[in-house]
Amino acid sequence: MKELLEGSMAVAKIVQLCRPGVVSAYPITPQTHIVEELAQIVADGHLNAQFVNVESEHSAASVVLGASAAGVRSYTATSSQGLLLMGEVVFNIAGMRLPVVMTTAVRAISAPINIWNDHQDAVSLRDAGWVQLHAEDIQEVVDLHLIAYKLAENKSIMLPVMVCMDGFLLTHGLESVSMPSQEEVDKFLPPYKAPYKLDVENPMTLGPLVDPEAYTEARYALNETHKEALALIPKITQEFAKAFGRTYNGLVEGYELKDAERVIVAMGSICGTIKEVVDELRKKDKKVGLLKVTSLRPFPANEICEALKNVSKVGVIDRALSIGSFAPLASEIKASFFGRVKKPKIISSFILGLGGRDITKDSIKEVFRLMTAKEKQGEFIDLKPELLKDNYENTL
Numbered sequence: 001m002k003e004l005l006e007g008s009m010a011v012a013k014i015v016q017l018c019r020p021g022v023v024s025a026y027p028i029t030p031q032t033h034i035v036e037e038l039a040q041i042v043a044d045g046h047l048n049a050q051f052v053n054v055e056s057e058h059s060a061a062s063v064v065l066g067a068s069a070a071g072v073r074s075y076t077a078t079s080s081q082g083l084l085l086m087g088e089v090v091f092n093i094a095g096m097r098l099p100v101v102m103t104t105a106v107r108a109i110s111a112p113i114n115i116w117n118d119h120q121d122a123v124s125l126r127d128a129g130w131v132q133l134h135a136e137d138i139q140e141v142v143d144l145h146l147i148a149y150k151l152a153e154n155k156s157i158m159l160p161v162m163v164c165m166d167g168f169l170l171t172h173g174l175e176s177v178s179m180p181s182q183e184e185v186d187k188f189l190p191p192y193k194a195p196y197k198l199d200v201e202n203p204m205t206l207g208p209l210v211d212p213e214a215y216t217e218a219r220y221a222l223n224e225t226h227k228e229a230l231a232l233i234p235k236i237t238q239e240f241a242k243a244f245g246r247t248y249n250g251l252v253e254g255y256e257l258k259d260a261e262r263v264i265v266a267m268g269s270i271c272g273t274i275k276e277v278v279d280e281l282r283k284k285d286k287k288v289g290l291l292k293v294t295s296l297r298p299f300p301a302n303e304i305c306e307a308l309k310n311v312s313k314v315g316v317i318d319r320a321l322s323i324g325s326f327a328p329l330a331s332e333i334k335a336s337f338f339g340r341v342k343k344p345k346i347i348s349s350f351i352l353g354l355g356g357r358d359i360t361k362d363s364i365k366e367v368f369r370l371m372t373a374k375e376k377q378g379e380f381i382d383l384k385p386e387l388l389k390d391n392y393e394n395t396l
Contacts, residue, residue: 005177007138007170008033011077011103014142016047017185018101018149020075022067024052024060028082029115030167031105035077057082061089068098069206071197073149076100079167080107083121087128093160094129094222096207099152099192100160101145102130106268107167108355116356117167119268123296123320123328129222131161131229132297133250134267138175141165143246144294146180146189150236155195157229159222164296166269168356180244188243226298233295251300253292254307256282260289262371263308265333266317267293270359277364288368293329301336309342313371319353327351327378348376357382 005013011034015023023042025035042051052063057078064074078086083104093100106122108114119134126132131151135141141163148161165171180188196204210218233250241247255271256278257263264274271292281288291307293300308314318327325331330349337343350367353359363381370376 001179001181002176003179004174005138005179006033007141007165007173007175009037010138010142010175010177010179011145011165012037012041013179014145015075015103016041017180017182018075018145018189019047019073019186019191020049021072022050022052022064022074023076024054024063024067024074025076025078026054026057026060026082028057028079030107030117030171031077031079031082031103033171034103034105057085058089061086061093064100064102065089065093065096065098068093068100069096069198071192071194071199073153073192074100075102077103077105079105080109080115080121083125084109087125090125090128090130092207095218097158097222098160099149099158101148101152102160102162103145104162104164105167105171106164114355115167117169117319118354118356119164119319120321120354122162122164126297126328129159130297131159131226131295132164133161133294134164134296135170135294136269136271136292138165138170138173139177139246140248141170142177142179143240143244143248146185147233147236147240147248147250149189150239151229151233153192154232157225157232158195159225159229164268169269178244178246184243188240230295230298230300249294249303251295252303252307253294255290255292257289257291257307257311259287260311261287262313262315262368263289263291263311264315264317264364264367265291265293265304265308265329267296267329268319270317270319270353273359273361274364277361277368280361281365281368286368296329299332299336301332304333304336305340305343308344311344313346313348314344315348315350315367315371315376317367318349318351321351321354330378346371346373346375349378350376350381351378352381
């Protein structure tokens with residue numbers, strides 16, 4: 001059934017349909033509407049779950065860690081500084097192989113204080129061991145939550161999954177969304193039966209002290225499971241398509257790539273704007289296209305290389321920085337082609353949309369224009385020279 005929903009309300013509704021037994025979160029802009037709505041849903045008796053109020057995001061992550069360790073389907077949500085405050089526990093959840101699902105309303109990181117959208121928070125924790133999926137629009141956000149639980153709770157995976165949605169643009173935007181029925185969700189996502197859990201009748205230890213003799217193997221196993229997830233995600237999305245009629249790859253998705261000579265690679269809601277620009281430029285016989293990356297972790301290097309192997313010029317858009325180094329997504333795209341025979345001649349790196357700065361069609365057209373024979377390395381788009389002062393003063 002189609003409903004006109006704010007993104008946050010849509011997330012709350014799909015989480016309700018997934019039937020978590022424990023929900024715990026601390027409110028932080030722009031995530032707050034999600035957990036406010038879930039708290040109301042639980043209070044009104046529409047979801048048989050415990051909503052645990054806590055004093056910080058660190059505690060919220062600790063609650064869902066404990067709930068998942070006890071064998072209960074669990075959910076949390078956060079954003080920006082809240083995700084960073086969770087950092088210690090986020091690593092623990094992955095290392096303990098607990099299938100928590102978390103919505104991250106991706107947002108800029110302080111200082112200076114900024115509550116608007118970019119990808120710095122989620123990208124900064126890309127190596128925590130979580131599967132990390134980025135949505136383009138609200139419908140995809142909804143659908144990725146079902147896919148996330150299906151993946152996380154697969155007995156061969158047992159990893160936490162972060163569903164990332166652009167703050168304000170998707171959390172507070174309105175969209176006509178197809179919401180599944182409870183019966184449809186129950187059929188696709190049956191009740192969770194934990195393959196291992198804390199149980200006084202069958203004692204076990206989760207997250208024990210591991211000395212140098214075994215730690216490397218534990219991290220190796222975690223890394224290998226991410227490789228297994230790369231193969232499983234497309235299978236789950238195929239199952240999802242059969243159940244709900246909407247098709248995703250789950251790793252990457254190409255748009256007008258067949259004969260494209262210049263292709264932008266990007267994540268998140270910006271992809272909608274890029275598609276509009278691609279359509280405009282195609283009408284002018286410009287051979288341009290888009291490659292949308294949905295899965296930042298596990299990183300689909302083979303799929304990216306296959307999609308771009310015949311493209312002469314690639315421009316990677318990052319909405320985050322790796323301060324003092326190269327742009328994060330661009331670095332991974334370039335690394336993917338290491339040692340491969342077929343690869344783009346030029347892979348340029350562009351940074352835009354930090355701290356919620358508008359990414360207009362003109363911004364995207366400028367990226368395409370700058371994709372020339374000369375490779376660009378971390379080129380800032382829409383930079384305002386009049387706001388640049390001494391480097392130190394500009395951070396105050």
